[in-house]
Amino acid sequence: MNIGEAAKHSGVSAKMIRYYEQTGLIPSAGRTASGYRTYTGTDVQMLRFIRRARDLGFQVEAIGELLALWRDRSRHSADVKQLAQAQIAGLRRKIVEMESMVATLDHLAQGCSGDDRPDCPILADLEGEASLVAPACHSGPGFNR
Amino acid sequence: MNIGEAAKHSGVSAKMIRYYEQTGLIPSAGRTASGYRTYTGTDVQMLRFIRRARDLGFQVEAIGELLALWRDRSRHSADVKQLAQAQIAGLRRKIVEMESMVATLDHLAQGCSGDDRPDCPILADLEGEASLVAPACHSGPGFNR
DNA sequence: CTTGACCTTCCAATGATGGGAAGGCCTATC
DNA sequence: GATAGGCCTTCCCATCATTGGAAGGTCAAG
Numbered sequence: 636m637n638i639g640e641a642a643k644h645s646g647v648s649a650k651m652i653r654y655y656e657q658t659g660l661i662p663s664a665g666r667t668a669s670g671y672r673t674y675t676g677t678d679v680q681m682l683r684f685i686r687r688a689r690d691l692g693f694q695v696e697a698i699g700e701l702l703a704l705w706r707d708r709s710r711h712s713a714d715v716k717q718l719a720q721a722q723i724a725g726l727r728r729k730i731v732e733m734e735s736m737v738a739t740l741d742h743l744a745q746g747c748s749g750d751d752r753p754d755c756p757i758l759a760d761l762e763g764e765a766s767l768v769a770p771a772c773h774s775g776p777g778f779n780r
Numbered sequence: 781m782n783i784g785e786a787a788k789h790s791g792v793s794a795k796m797i798r799y800y801e802q803t804g805l806i807p808s809a810g811r812t813a814s815g816y817r818t819y820t821g822t823d824v825q826m827l828r829f830i831r832r833a834r835d836l837g838f839q840v841e842a843i844g845e846l847l848a849l850w851r852d853r854s855r856h857s858a859d860v861k862q863l864a865q866a867q868i869a870g871l872r873r874k875i876v877e878m879e880s881m882v883a884t885l886d887h888l889a890q891g892c893s894g895d896d897r898p899d900c901p902i903l904a905d906l907e908g909e910a911s912l913v914a915p916a917c918h919s920g921p922g923f924n925r
Numbered sequence: 926c927t928t929g930a931c932c933t934t935c936c937a938a939t940g941a942t943g944g945g946a947a948g949g950c951c952t953a954t955c
Numbered sequence: 956g957a958t959a960g961g962c963c964t965t966c967c968c969a970t971c972a973t974t975g976g977a978a979g980g981t982c983a984a985g
Binding site for chain 1: 825828829832833835836837846849850852853854855856857858860861862864865867868871872874875878879881882884885886888889892893894895896897898899900902903905906907908
């Protein structure tokens with residue numbers, strides 16, 4: 636199977652397959668005499684593993700760890716679980732952060748008449764007049780930006 | 781005021797101030813005879829505006845639109861409100877997506893014994909045995925990855 | 926044997942930010 | 956007035972995952 640077919644069957648683009656090979660996430664594929672990469676069913680399964688992990692928001696580095704565990708027949712499921720829970724925790728952190736943004740924006744937008752007048756609490760807040768909005772919404776220690 | 785002080789007062793790093801100038805988000809700063817950038821109180825206020833908008837998750841392109849409205853004395857608050865609501869909608873979309881990831885991962889992690897045995901539904905799911913998890917959780921059209 | 930679809934490598938760009946080097950400027954201290 | 960060290964300047968590179976494209980080789984069907 637060449638790279639195009641592997642891409643179709645795995646849902647990972649050919650570009651990304653080459654990239655993953657280049658960065659060492661996956662081993663180098665076999666080659667035909669003319670230099671084309673060849674893929675087996677196992678390779679496609681690995682690519683689908685990667686695709687699925689990406690869909691779950693894992694970074695490529697974490698996927699490397701997952702792959703290592705996947706290949707390790709004597710792995711401990713605790714190690715896998717720990718990676719998953721770290722991922723959950725990271726996602727939850729980002730969700731909380733975004734929810735705080737939404738709350739602030741929603742509060743500001745509700746105070747905005749939304750007509751043809753220029754007065755707008757949204758701009759006023761961005762300008763720095765923070766008294767118009769509850770400070771607890773966005774000045775907490777949770778922001779990592 | 782030179783760029784270091786402007787950075788300190790605005791919370792935007794000197795690097796980013798130069799970058800914003802280079803990309804046209806902010807107008808070119810004045811210069812001293814020896815080439816140093818100079819900033820006024822108004823400039824710092826604009827930088828703080830940018831900083832605050834970044835904290836609310838606006839992309840730089842959207843901040844450009846916000847700044848244009850901020851400068852426009854005859855703006856309509858409806859335009860500002862629309863930008864804010866688009867931002868809210870975008871954030872909510874991402875939050876939903878992440879919540880679906882968390883739900884899937886949480887479900888998988890709960891099925892994982894987390895001990896020294898190798899059996900692990902997390903890996904099994906990543907491998908492609910999607911029957912272990914409700915497909916509606918993550919196969920919807922909302923994914924933009 | 927040509928055509929079109931595929932493959933190869935290499936280079937570049939995205940968006941927002943940080944790091945660093947090489948060199949110039951400013952200010953305080955001696 | 957010289958010097959030190961802290962700031963400034965520009966320029967280049969790196970990140971992270973992904974896409975795009977160009978230039979050129981290969982394969983399969985007509």
